[in-house]
Amino acid sequence: MNADCLESSDSLRNCTLKPGLLKSRQDAVINHALPYHLLILNDQVHGTVKSGAMSNFRIAAGLVPGEFYGRPFQDSDVYKWLEAVSYSLVVRPDDQLKQQAISVVDLIAQAQQRDGYIYTPKTISKDKSARYSNLCDDHELYCAGHLIEACSSFYAATRYEKSLQIATKLANHLVTTFGAGENQIHGYPGHPEIELALIRLFRITGKTEYLRLTEFFLSERGASPNYFIKEAMARGEQEPYGPWHGKYDYSYNQSHIPFPHQHKAAGHAVRAIYLYRALTDFVSASHDAQLFAQAKDLWNDVVQTKMYITGGVGSSHHGESITASYDLPNESAYAETCASVALALWAQSMFNYDHNSEYIDVMERAIYNTVFASMSFDGTKYFYVNPLELHPNMIEGHRERHRLFANRQPWFASSCCPTNVARLLTQINQYLYYEDTEDIYVNHYTANTATLANGAFHIDVSTEYPLNGEIFIRIHAENVKKRVWLRIPAWCRNYCLKLNDQEINLERKNGYICLGDNWNTAQISLNLELIPTAYYAPLIPDCAGKVAYMVGPLVYCAEEYDNGAALQELILNDDVKLGETEQYSFGVFRPVTVSGIRIHGCQLYCRETSCSSTSVRLIPYYLWNYRGSGEMAVWLGKRV
């Protein structure tokens, strides 16, 4: 077992957030979302969509009678809650929460079958022959992946042995059941997730058979003849059921061509990105440069052609899908919250193999915009779909947009997103720094303290980032021999760096400044110039001719509340101003104001328009929809 193979919760434990935006979002999860989710999962919140998730486990465990309730992936809501709780217990120990989580782990153990199998829909139905008969649509392996992530994390957080046993028992069952062997199932999951979970378990246990099963799943996916057709025919059906007209589209689950030949992102966005992250994790575990080239192609295809400026991914409601390059419509965007959670974690995985700040830029973009926007400031309301433009009165006519709401919702019938946000934001501490034997990378700027280099390197960061770009870093160490790399985000053109009050001028390399390799007590002052910056996207049909503003990592938007309705009538000039900090119940921010004009037309199609000058007020995208339901737009008309 090498160092790479031993996952612990140390990197999470050794970093503590101090007050600031990131901590406020994490606190919302720990203080409000996690207890709220537990109530929801136990069907103890009235007036919201029923979950049934915990009840399914009780029924599967034989504790109470009943029928399975919910979606085929309902189990995973419990697992993702448990995973979030695991991280939460590390960053802020809480005995009561720990006991609640232990009860959940114990319940999961009771619902697990003797051979390791666990999936409440089928355990409740008692039809053993139905196991793994529909890998395409059933979410057995997807849920198995989330179970392994959750139980591994809980073990890492608490050393509660039973938790790891559940995970390994299931993983061992899968290793026996799936593979190239004569008596094994040669299939792979319709929804990836197990692949990356098995790598996590390999890192904890060192058992290479888990890594090999991931390798099997990755290499088998999309092999001809398509496994999902074979299993459908074995069930007496022609092909899988798909949510579209006509023939099944196998790109939906990335099985349209053999996965090793896939270099363009396609299909259901969350499935796609989970899969690409699994590939990337596998690259790190196996050090296969050729596979990294595939991961990099997929990465470039996504972030250079298929990603919203907010870090959203998925352009079509139908199939929740990635579509063609540059097809990034604002109002009909899907941009599922889970896809941005996945993108952030994939970005970290890419960075782990290839230390370049471009990945952290994307991670920051996804977290500070889509992920933050998706959860209300108090952690109890959520967006599933994250459009970049909204006319609330225009949702209803588009009946396919059934997960698009004009306001954050308390829960969803298909509620994958809330717990996904929770597990991302509770584990975020471990991504502020990246450390290996020779290097320390400072990746995210937020107020925090951390201990690195096996306790020899103490770092204390004070900053109001992203309200402004001033970052003060105090290092306390004694002859620690590691290079320290400070990330300079791609959005930052000018910065001022001082080491012990001496301004220094060093070359950016892969988006970092390397400050030296022998550390004692030191003070660093980094000032990232943080100004409203106009972005253009002429390659995107729906954004061409328009402008979007960012301030540092934050995308801004206009809301009807500030600017009146019919935001599309606004045409912005170039003079832009960043305002002073304003404080509201839902958050703290600095508004941006831009002068512009409003074009008026007297009828649907008119030969003349009139215009009036106006001042347009923009707020951070992640703070939209706190002042009533109304129009919102990230991309606005631009005077040429």
Next chain:
Amino acid sequence: MNADCLESSDSLRNCTLKPGLLKSRQDAVINHALPYHLLILNDQVHGTVKSGAMSNFRIAAGLVPGEFYGRPFQDSDVYKWLEAVSYSLVVRPDDQLKQQAISVVDLIAQAQQRDGYIYTPKTISKDKSARYSNLCDDHELYCAGHLIEACSSFYAATRYEKSLQIATKLANHLVTTFGAGENQIHGYPGHPEIELALIRLFRITGKTEYLRLTEFFLSERGASPNYFIKEAMARGEQEPYGPWHGKYDYSYNQSHIPFPHQHKAAGHAVRAIYLYRALTDFVSASHDAQLFAQAKDLWNDVVQTKMYITGGVGSSHHGESITASYDLPNESAYAETCASVALALWAQSMFNYDHNSEYIDVMERAIYNTVFASMSFDGTKYFYVNPLELHPNMIEGHRERHRLFANRQPWFASSCCPTNVARLLTQINQYLYYEDTEDIYVNHYTANTATLANGAFHIDVSTEYPLNGEIFIRIHAENVKKRVWLRIPAWCRNYCLKLNDQEINLERKNGYICLGDNWNTAQISLNLELIPTAYYAPLIPDCAGKVAYMVGPLVYCAEEYDNGAALQELILNDDVKLGETEQYSFGVFRPVTVSGIRIHGCQLYCRETSCSSTSVRLIPYYLWNYRGSGEMAVWLGKRV
């Protein structure tokens, strides 16, 4: 029986088109589309989607064994073909075609049941109890309407008695079966059409019971409790099956509220407009001013807030639906061909009651843009969906857009549109003029000769309209005492009118110039200033900040073929030029050129863009997609 109640084919017979755009489109239908459709309907064209429509009648007639094939409205394809043939036989007699049509009428008669019922899906299934058990989804009454229109038209064209007998036998059966009586069905069709067909039959036969049944259908629609729920429950189902997630949306078939209370257009666009036309036809037949107010409200709602500049209607693929006011997205437009055919006919119906040229403006807009665009110049290929912007490589990812193709298609599985275009363009002659006891309205300008006023008023029009706006009218009459009204289209600001070489200056009234009321031989010269005109639509989110050009009634568009890919990068200036006539295999037109710039960006989101000046070439929208598959856009960036 008053004059209003006697429909004849005289108005069609008495107007002959001379060479010009309108005649070229009608010729394409008569020369190519009608024989081609007959082959398709008989499954004699290989390599296209199977129709099965004629075969269904043979099976239903007991001539051959077999199963029903196709959609629930497959019968209507045959009826609409027959209706188009009927008009065609009037405007250009053709014995062979007449004999083919008589065979079809005879076949229909054989498939008709003794009691008058005819609907091949159910006749073939032999399950008599299933009749009218699902008015919501089955298309019995819709097909009945098209049968009545077709057989009435064929009778009017040929006086073939059997044809009228089929229609009246079916209508009499319906009058017995549906209504408020104790033993009658209190329902109404999911897809309107029968309502307007019964009014046609009333006009031919004078039988008021047909008018009364239309009145019943109109007044009953949407009454509470909803009939479609009642019939679903009678079938043992909870509610009708709908093509969307969650609850059934009753606005889809305009039954969400009682129809008499509907003043805003909603739901499936074709259903909506057929219904609104039926209401308007009913107004003309019943002279009910209050009902006209409802029709006018619906009209205003559609044309002032829900109509594409091309005369397309229907903003959402899902449910083929009208959506909210000003929600008119260009690329994801549905704008089904049938909806524009319906709009043109509704416009005529509105005009029939309220003689205002605004209706003819809309009719012209729908025909000269969407309808013309939908059928290839040779009449054998079709668009079902008519977007105003297309990036062909971006279709595939949007799997809900299954009827959107980047190129015209030879036929569709659900092929309502081709025959609908055929029946509109073959009957168009009768709409060039509108005549009543005191007035003659000249509504459409195209080269033609016509005889009005019971043969006493001869009119001969020479023009190349819409290539230019010069229209020469020769009238040959002797003391005909009717006012003659010349339409001045709303798009025309300046015009020059000469009567017998004397320039005259008369006030426009309701979009017309009234030239006098006592006619002998006369010459009129009307010159409509026809220049490229910029239109703006700041109320439409997807069009704000953009410009569309029209020349007379023709909407123009940019194509990739002329302007390169990434049309969204173009920003137009104001200097525009109308070119000389150009002739191609697919049509004759005058291009429009506008100077502009092209904005270039080096990556997805960029802080700097570069620009180069360019000249943008526009062609009429109806001529798009004749030079290979490529991008197209009606609305283009506009320099402010």
